[in-house]
Amino acid sequence: MRLVIIGGGILGTAHAMAAVRRGHEVAHLERELEPRGATVRDFGLVRMSGRSAAEPDLALRSRLLWEEIGGRVPGVGFRPAGSLTLVRTPEELAVAEAAATGPAAEARGFELLDPERVRVVNPALRGKFLAALHCPTDAVVEPWQVLPALRAYLTATGRYTFHSGVEARDVTDTGSGARTRDDQGRVFDADLALICPGAAHTGLTRELAGALPVRRVRLQMMQTAPLGEPLTTAVADGDTFRYDPGFAGPEVVTLNREQSQTATAAEHRMQLLCVQRLHGGLTIGDTHAHTEPFAFDVHEAPYEHLTCVTEELLGRELPPVVRRWAGVYSQSIDPGVPVVRARVDRHVWVITGAGDRGTALGPLLGEETADLLEL
Template sequence: MRLVIIGGGILGTAHALAAIGRGHEVVQLEREQEARGATVRNFGLVWVSGRSEGELELALRSRLLWEEIGGKVPGIGFRPAGSMTLACTPEELAVAEAAAAGPSAEARGFTVLDPDEVRAVNPALRGKFLAGLHCANDAAVESRQALPALRNYLTASGRYTFHSGAEARAVTDTEAGVTVRDDHGRTFDADMALVCPGAAHTGLVRELAGVLPVRRVRLQMMQTAPLGEPLTTAIADGDSFRYYPGFAGPELDVLNREQAQTQTAAAHKMQLLCVQRLHGGLTIGDTHEYTEPFAFDVDTAPYEHLTSVTEELLGRTLPPIVRRWAGVYSQSVDPDAIVTRAKADRHVWVVTGPGGRGMTLGPAIGEETADLLNL
């Protein structure tokens, strides 16, 4: 088959990867010169640990696919580094212990470690904490390197063409297939079009599929200069338990009832996630904002909070902050929906709304879509 994929982010590229892997031809259009949305504004984490029971199988499948892709495409920087969620209070420790005793703990790779055991795994953690929930199955990729590396790999197949700076303006469905017209006046004929618009829910997407059951979520993150030592796992704080459905249960209810977040963390719906990039710097975040219109600028208070929490866990001063940014991702409003797929016409589908899970679940979502559409 011939496919046109509109959107050059991780979701669109994952669908291209699935299609090329099944022997099809793909033309991919990206309106920017390079993807600039949530795909490159994230942690690069392949985050199995906090996934709900309903999405765990898909997350584990995606983790396996990322490892396979990393073996073929070293440029994506795949690292099976795992993660450490650090508990600093008895209430947080109770959540960690419940997770490690849960029915899916082995599949997730959960183990609760005491401080000495934590430091044996990640010597950079010299700060104050009671224990760490180690997740051996979490991993990382270099989000700003992954897409160019994947496109080079796809191009080598001889069945893939990428057009940057090409905005799709019209998709015409016919009995035989589709014709996509871009803003250069070019037309691309195909058997099927997949639209993976990220957080762009208006314009062509609305014309094709109407108002979708998705919302936009804004976050703030930052990047440090090189740390000067390895951070061998990704790290998270106890507040992260509040934001991942995999930790739901009576212990989390107690945590939410008896241990309030700080005023800044609560106001910005914050958790600490931190991962080291290959160049040695740390990507640190993040906040959650759900009500539009979003501000065009960033707030200082969340960055100060994240810096303080990270320094407390590391037991040292952070290197200088060299970059700060905000990002917006698309999230399905149904909490049980991993992604929103909308059939816009006979041969046109819109796929969006993984809700901050695009990097983690992208390869498996692409594979699942290919199965559903009999590609």
């Protein structure tokens, strides 16, 4: 078969991977000349630890796919780094204890560590905390490398062509397939067209699928200069318990009732996630804004909060911040639905709404769509 895939983020690229590995041909269209969307404005975390009760199996299967991809495409920078969620209050500790003994603990590899054992796993953590929830099944890829590396790998198969700087203007079902016209007047005929628009919910997406059960979420993040020492795991703080559905339970209700968050963290719905890049710098974030229109600028207070918390956990001053950015991603409104697949016509589908699970679940979501469409 021949497929046209519109949208060059992780979701579109994962669908291209699934199609090509099954022997099909893909023409891939992307409006930007280089990656600029949610995939590169991300941590690159392949997380098991924060997934909802319905998703551990999905996350594990996707993590295994990422490990396989990392073996074939070293440029994605796959690393089985694991993660440590550091807790600083008794209420956060209660959530960590419940997670470490809960029904999903074995599948995720959860273990509660005291500070001494934390520093054995990650010696860079010399600051103040009560304990940490260790998740050895979490992994990392390099968000700025993953898309170019996957495209190069796909191109080498001879069954994939990537067209950058191209915007799809029209997609129609011909009865026997799908016809796509781009803004240069070219026509791409295919058996199937898959539109993976990311956070672009208007324009072609709205024309084809109407209003979808998705929302847009805005975040702020930053990148430091090299730390000068290894940060052997990804790091999170106890505020992740407030927002990650995998930790839902009475202990989180108590956590939300007590006012341990700073005013800045509460206002911007913040959690700390910190990942070391291959060049040694730290990617640190993030905030969550759901009400549009989003601000055009970035606020300094969240960055000050992230710096303060990271320095407290590391027990040292952070290297200089060299980049700051905002990003927007598309998220399914139903937390139990990891991605929205809307069938427009027999041969045309719109797929979006993976949210902050795009990187973690991307390869599996592509495979699931391929199974659904019997590719």
